[in-house]
Amino acid sequence: MDLKDLYRDVIVDHNKHPRNFGRLDPADAHADGHNPLCGDQLSVTVKLAGDKIDDVKFDGSGCAISVASASLMTEAVRGKSVTEFEALRGKVHELLTQHDSSIDPMSLGKLGALSGVREFPARVKCASLCWHTLEAALLHQSEPISTE
Amino acid sequence: MNAHVKPVIEQVGQRSVASIRGDFPVLHQQINGKPLVYLDNAASSQHPQVVIDAISRYYEHDHANIHRGVHTLSQRATDQFEGARDEVRRFINARSEKEIIFTRGTTESINLVAQSFARPRLKAGDEILISALEHHANIVPWQMVCEQTGAKLKVIPINQQGIVDFAAFEQLIGPQTRLLALAHVSNALGTVNPVEKFIAVAKRHGVPVLLDGAQAVPHASVDVQKIDCDFYCFSAHKLCGPTGVGVLYGKQALLDAMPPWQGGGDMILTVSFEKTTYNQLPWKFEAGTPNIAGVIGLGAALRYLNQLGMTNIAAYEHQLLEYATQQLKQLEGLHIIGTAPHKAAVVSFVTDGIHPHDLGTILDSEGVAIRTGHHCAMPVMTFYRIPATARASFAFYNTFAEVDHLVAALRHAREVMG
Numbered sequence: 328m329d330l331k332d333l334y335r336d337v338i339v340d341h342n343k344h345p346r347n348f349g350r351l352d353p354a355d356a357h358a359d360g361h362n363p364l365c366g367d368q369l370s371v372t373v374k375l376a377g378d379k380i381d382d383v384k385f386d387g388s389g390c391a392i393s394v395a396s397a398s399l400m401t402e403a404v405r406g407k408s409v410t411e412f413e414a415l416r417g418k419v420h421e422l423l424t425q426h427d428s429s430i431d432p433m434s435l436g437k438l439g440a441l442s443g444v445r446e447f448p449a450r451v452k453c454a455s456l457c458w459h460t461l462e463a464a465l466l467h468q469s470e471p472i473s474t475e
Numbered sequence: 476m477n478a479h480v481k482p483v484i485e486q487v488g489q490r491s492v493a494s495i496r497g498d499f500p501v502l503h504q505q506i507n508g509k510p511l512v513y514l515d516n517a518a519s520s521q522h523p524q525v526v527i528d529a530i531s532r533y534y535e536h537d538h539a540n541i542h543r544g545v546h547t548l549s550q551r552a553t554d555q556f557e558g559a560r561d562e563v564r565r566f567i568n569a570r571s572e573k574e575i576i577f578t579r580g581t582t583e584s585i586n587l588v589a590q591s592f593a594r595p596r597l598k599a600g601d602e603i604l605i606s607a608l609e610h611h612a613n614i615v616p617w618q619m620v621c622e623q624t625g626a627k628l629k630v631i632p633i634n635q636q637g638i639v640d641f642a643a644f645e646q647l648i649g650p651q652t653r654l655l656a657l658a659h660v661s662n663a664l665g666t667v668n669p670v671e672k673f674i675a676v677a678k679r680h681g682v683p684v685l686l687d688g689a690q691a692v693p694h695a696s697v698d699v700q701k702i703d704c705d706f707y708c709f710s711a712h713k714l715c716g717p718t719g720v721g722v723l724y725g726k727q728a729l730l731d732a733m734p735p736w737q738g739g740g741d742m743i744l745t746v747s748f749e750k751t752t753y754n755q756l757p758w759k760f761e762a763g764t765p766n767i768a769g770v771i772g773l774g775a776a777l778r779y780l781n782q783l784g785m786t787n788i789a790a791y792e793h794q795l796l797e798y799a800t801q802q803l804k805q806l807e808g809l810h811i812i813g814t815a816p817h818k819a820a821v822v823s824f825v826t827d828g829i830h831p832h833d834l835g836t837i838l839d840s841e842g843v844a845i846r847t848g849h850h851c852a853m854p855v856m857t858f859y860r861i862p863a864t865a866r867a868s869f870a871f872y873n874t875f876a877e878v879d880h881l882v883a884a885l886r887h888a889r890e891v892m893g
Contacts, residue, residue, distance in 0.1 A: 330840045330891055334833075339893045343828075365832050366849050366862030388862055390830035391892065447836060 332443030333450070334391065337399070342391035347384045347401035360387075360460030360472040362452055367393050371460045378408045380465075385457060392450050397457035399438050409465050416458050423451050481875040482794065488787030495783070496872050498523040509842030512877045512884075517662055517690060517821050517868030518846050519712045522776070526715060529775035530768045540764055542741060556767050559774030560757070563722055566777045567707065568698040573727050573756035577765055580721035581689040582612040584708035585656070587723055587760060588685055589616040591736040592706070593654055599625030602651040604682075606631040606639045606668070607858060608661040611851040613687045617656060626653065633858065637664035637813035644673065648680050655684045659691035659707075663852035663864070664813025665796075665821030667691070674703055683729070689713055693870070694792055694819045696785040699724050711769060716776035720769035723760070730756050737762040788871045792820040795869045799878045806885055812864050820869035823850075826885070829892045831865040837891050838865075841884035 354372035361368055367389035374382040383404060385397040400419075404412050418435060421428045423444050432439030444454045456472070463472045485492035496502055501521045504511050513521060533555065539548035541556050563575050578584045593603065603617045607630050614628075621628050629652075631644045639657075648655070655677045660667050670686055677684045685706040691697055692709045699707050706729070711720035725733075735742055735753055739762035744752045753759045780788065799822050803809055808827035826834060835847035846866045849856045856862060867881055 330837060333836065334891050339891075343893060364848060366853075366856060368862070388830075390832035392833070394830075450832070450836060453832065 329446075333447055335440045335443060337437055337440035338391060338395040338443075341395035341398040345385075345394050345398040347398065348386065349384045350386050351382055351384050356464040356467060358460050358464035358472060360456045360463070362389070362393070362456050363473060365390065365393075365453065367453065367456055369393065369397060369457055369460050371397075371457065371464050373461070373464050378410075380404050380407055380409075380412065383461065389456070390450075390453050392444060392453040393456055396441060396454040399441070400457050400461065403436065403438055404461065412461070412465065416462060419458060420455065423454050481798065485791070485874055487791045487871050488784045490783065492791070492872065492874055496874075498525070498779075499872055500524060500527070502872065506842040506844070507840050509840075510880075512841075512843040512873075512880045514867040514869060514873065514877065514881060515844045515846045516693070516870040516873075517713070517850075517866065519718065520693060520715050520870050521872070522715055522717070522772075523779050525779050526717070526772050526775045530717065530772045533768050533771050538767070541767055542758070552767055555771045555774070556765070559770045559777075562774040562777045566697075566781070567692070567722075567724055568700050569724055570700065571727055574724055574730065576723040576725065576730070576757045576760045577770055578721040578723050578760075579719055579766070580710040580712070581687060581708045582616075582721070584706075584721050584723035585612055585685065585687065586616045587736045588706050588708075588725070589620045591733040591760075592683075592725075592729065593617075593620050593626075594623060595734065597621075597624035597626040597653055600651060601626040601653045602629050602649075603627070604629050604631060604644075604647055604652050604655045606644075606657055607633040608637060608639060608664060608666060608852065608855055609656070609658055610662050610687065610689070611853070612689075613656050613658060614854070627651075630854075633666075633855075636815050637661065637666045637855075638815045639666070639668055639673075641669075641672065645676060648676060648682060650680075652680060652682045655682050657684065657686055659686045659688045659697070660694065660819045660821075661813070661852075661855075662690045662821070663850040663855045663866070664815070664823055665690075665818040665868075666813060666815040667695075667817040667819055669817075670702055670704065678703070690819060690821070695789045705729055711773040711776065714773070714776050715779060716773035717766075717769040719766045720773050722773075727756065730760070733760075735759050735762065739763045741765075783871065791871050792869055795873055795875065795878065796820040796822070798875055799867065799869065799881070802878055802882045803885075806882065808889075809885070812859055812861070821866060822868075823864040823866045825861055825864055826888070829888055831863040833892060834865045834885070834888050837888040838881070838884045841880070841887060843881055843884045845881075 351372040355375040356373040369387040383401045432442040459472045537551040539552045541553040560572050632640045683705040686704045688709040693713045707724040712718040742762040812823040831847035848863050
């Protein structure tokens, strides 16, 4: 286990300088996520253009992994349809959790930097919270998302 | 001796810390290629070999169910189980073994008092008083009993240092107050509450007092008669004993007047379908087969701690606390949360720009085990407007060199996080 696998330069950078940080107002979709064990709180707001994610921002507080994952996610999903988002979410989930994943991290661009998280099982929830939260926003779930 | 300087020889009473560490097998291992530095003692402490041996010996030679067999093994198991009860009685200086109830832990002890003592006495408009630094285990059981009875939960505030506001307490306690439930020592901040002062005021108002002693008994000698509390709760696993065992101390007159909490075997004298008569104290509150091995392990842990001497333990841990506090204060961007003048060996802190969970992972990569999160005290985190803290908590087997490891690992975290 190498710490540099977890805190790669991309992760450290997106933690220090989160992209798309804030709230869209008005927004077409919104959801809150919460990791009760860590105290991570996350809000995601989305503007839609038809079926496509036109703009997305996140707000809240959390550890470097959760902030960087959210920041990277907002960059990656802009312009994607809900179906395309679901496919990407599935790939990221596999990358975060499965050691024998056949997904090439390089194929996911900057998101590939999250592949080190799977060596730190206690931190998978940190990285996945934003993805669950954005999914909830897009599916218009009213209950706040919890990792527990 | 200047408390901020490392002692030449680390000693707990007559024993060197180096030799004490030899008693704890778990401490001698590498984590991620680095020697383990275990600083999560407030969550759960480690076990000396004598505790592990007592549990193994029981399973290898003496196991049977207690209180019911005339055969030899059952009598041996019963003798050891009840012997441990006497160890506990002496450890906290209770008057009688009837006042020592074995539970699953502090949480169950508090729930027992909430349901068996408080619930039948409470009506709408009554009040239960707690403080703002309580562990969830000393909040939620009272919220539940308030929902059941229409009583209200009142909270004594704390100040920025993490000290319970005594003047506010004197204002809050009144004719509606039915119980004061207070931590003896805060798990999240380390604050030692001056419980005798609180109890003196409560007595004047005729209000019974429950103390959550989970974080107090491992660090100081506790005398329930001297403190004069009505209930005292603690867990074995913070005392070098096993998990799944706790203690409820209650004054006999109060326990006698309380109905059983759970029904079943062991808590009865006679059972018919018309009428059941309950067993005497303490067994009235111990329905079902208990954690026999765990209780025996607790007995062994208390004998071990008594040999070291709780006063010696407190004195050494205080030196560690002073040294750790002074060393951590020198780190730029680190802020200690909880700065009461009277603290147990617990240092909670936050660092500018590094979330506690990142600290936890980075420190683990250096072999240093600390706790990160809300420490089951979310209202405390809300008060300080922080999501979580990192917490280093010390035991008598920790060394000054381990404090230095912690500090070095924190410097490393700063490098990793840029």
